[in-house]
Amino acid sequence: MIYYKTNEEIELMRESNLLVSKTLAYVGGLLKVGETGKKVDKEAESFIRDHGGIPAFKGYRGFPATLCMSLNDAVVHGIPGDKVFVDSDLVSIDCGVVLNGFYGDAAFTFAFVNVSNDAKNLMKVTRESLYKGIEAVLVGNRIGDISYAIQTYCEKVHGYGIVRELVGHGVGRNLHEDPEVPNYGLKGKGPMLKEGMVIAIEPMVNMGNKAVKQLNDGWTILTKDGRPSAHFEHSVAVRKEGADILSDHSFIDDAVKNNPEIVDISIKN
Ligand code: MG
Ligand code: MG
Numbered sequence: 001m002i003y004y005k006t007n008e009e010i011e012l013m014r015e016s017n018l019l020v021s022k023t024l025a026y027v028g029g030l031l032k033v034g035e036t037g038k039k040v041d042k043e044a045e046s047f048i049r050d051h052g053g054i055p056a057f058k059g060y061r062g063f064p065a066t067l068c069m070s071l072n073d074a075v076v077h078g079i080p081g082d083k084v085f086v087d088s089d090l091v092s093i094d095c096g097v098v099l100n101g102f103y104g105d106a107a108f109t110f111a112f113v114n115v116s117n118d119a120k121n122l123m124k125v126t127r128e129s130l131y132k133g134i135e136a137v138l139v140g141n142r143i144g145d146i147s148y149a150i151q152t153y154c155e156k157v158h159g160y161g162i163v164r165e166l167v168g169h170g171v172g173r174n175l176h177e178d179p180e181v182p183n184y185g186l187k188g189k190g191p192m193l194k195e196g197m198v199i200a201i202e203p204m205v206n207m208g209n210k211a212v213k214q215l216n217d218g219w220t221i222l223t224k225d226g227r228p229s230a231h232f233e234h235s236v237a238v239r240k241e242g243a244d245i246l247s248d249h250s251f252i253d254d255a256v257k258n259n260p261e262i263v264d265i266s267i268k269n
Contacts, residue, residue, distance in 0.1 A: 004196030016104030017246040025251035037080030056096030068094035106247035107233035126230035137243035147185030161210030202233035
């Protein structure tokens with residue numbers, strides 16, 4: 001069942017998502033060669049708690065950390081670990097918080113300065129595809145219009161692989177609500193977009209084949225072909241006027257501009 005939000009609830013969700021965005025920006029400033037994911041994760045947890053929030057992923061179905069941190073061929077759901085970052089790492093970070101009883105959920109892919117040009121292009125296209133999806137967020141459109149826009153841009157235009165096994169979702173008082181928001185699909189299909197829906201749109205895009213597998217840690221999703229993957233996510237409210245993006249990647253872009261070890265892949269929206 002889809003829970004539609006009031007304007008007041010959407011404003012509370014904006015607060016939750018701003019905390020997520022600021023946490024991701026804070027994290028973007030901490031990414032340094034030689035640093036470990038585990039250390040960054042601890043800092044992110046403190047940041048969220050210091051701002052009155054609760055890390056949403058920690059303990060979710062037993063997930064052990066605040067951030068999902070997925071390096072290189074890891075697509076999503078990676079566990080921050082003791083391995084140190086190197087200057088060619090691609091680091092996808094997903095963050096969720098609970099604030100005022102509502103979940104915020106957003107993700108961003110960072111890259112250290114010596115990442116390949118192919119990986120930079122993958123990141124750029126994945127990020128652009130998120131906005132292609134958001135452009136389809138209009139009252140009266142269907143979820144499939146979002147899915148189709150993302151899939152077409154990534155697969156048809158750029159020849160990348162869209163992950164099928166994991167999808168976006170409704171978000172609100174629960175981390176995962178109806179409807180599912182696949183990154184592949186057909187125009188005009190699926191649930192209709194109505195005012196008050198809040199959905200997390202989150203393309204997961206593989207440089208190579210779409211196939212994925214799960215690591216034996218029970219969490220990390222990897223590409224089967226070992227090539228890199230990128231992930232960007234916004235939580236978006238459906239308003240009369242169109243999409244209202246509740247999370248804010250501009251904080252993250254600012255943090256990246258101030259971190260000489262991380263590539264700036266800001267795009268024009
Ligand atoms: Mg997320
Ligand atoms: Mg999500």
